[in-house]
Amino acid sequence: MRKTYFFGIVLAAALLAQTPNPNFTGGAVTAMEEKPAGNIAHFKFEPGSRTKWHSHEGGQIILVEEGVGRTQVRGGPMIELHAGETIYCPPGVEHWHGAAPDKGGVQYNISRGGIK
Numbered sequence: 001m002r003k004t005y006f007f008g009i010v011l012a013a014a015l016l017a018q019t020p021n022p023n024f025t026g027g028a029v030t031a032m033e034e035k036p037a038g039n040i041a042h043f044k045f046e047p048g049s050r051t052k053w054h055s056h057e058g059g060q061i062i063l064v065e066e067g068v069g070r071t072q073v074r075g076g077p078m079i080e081l082h083a084g085e086t087i088y089c090p091p092g093v094e095h096w097h098g099a100a101p102d103k104g105g106v107q108y109n110i111s112r113g114g115i116k
Contacts, residue, residue: 041109045069050098057113059091067105071097 045067053074062071062081069081074094081087083105089095091113099105 037112039111041107041111043107043109045099045105045107047099047104048101049104051096053094053096055092055094055116056089056111057091057116058111059093060089060095060109060111062087062089062097063108063110065106065108068100068103069097069105069107070100071095 050070062069063086064081064083066083068083069085070078071081071087071089072078072095073089079087080100097107097109
């Protein structure tokens with residue numbers, strides 16, 4: 001009896017994991033549980049302000065919510081971002097990000113791992 005009950009729980013859990021979610025279409029969508037968890041930061045940059053050169057162990061997503069932002073990876077061109085634009089910096093790549101010289105901006109940043 002106990003084995004049957006355990007098997008029933010495992011089967012129910014497997015079926016629930018495969019239950020279609022009305023928010024998705026197509027093939028299976030699986031929530032990922034990764035370590036380390038993401039770090040979220042929300043910054044308002046005054047005109048001309050920016051971070052120092054740094055890198056993130058797990059990479060970083062930079063979303064400009066308002067104004068004009070700028071970013072650059074070491075050795076690459078400076079990139080200007082406007083409200084609604086997003087850029088990704090891969091793990092371990094040195095970069096900076098901030099505001100344009102004459103316009104501030106608000107950034108929503110998501111990164112994983114430590115900062116160097």
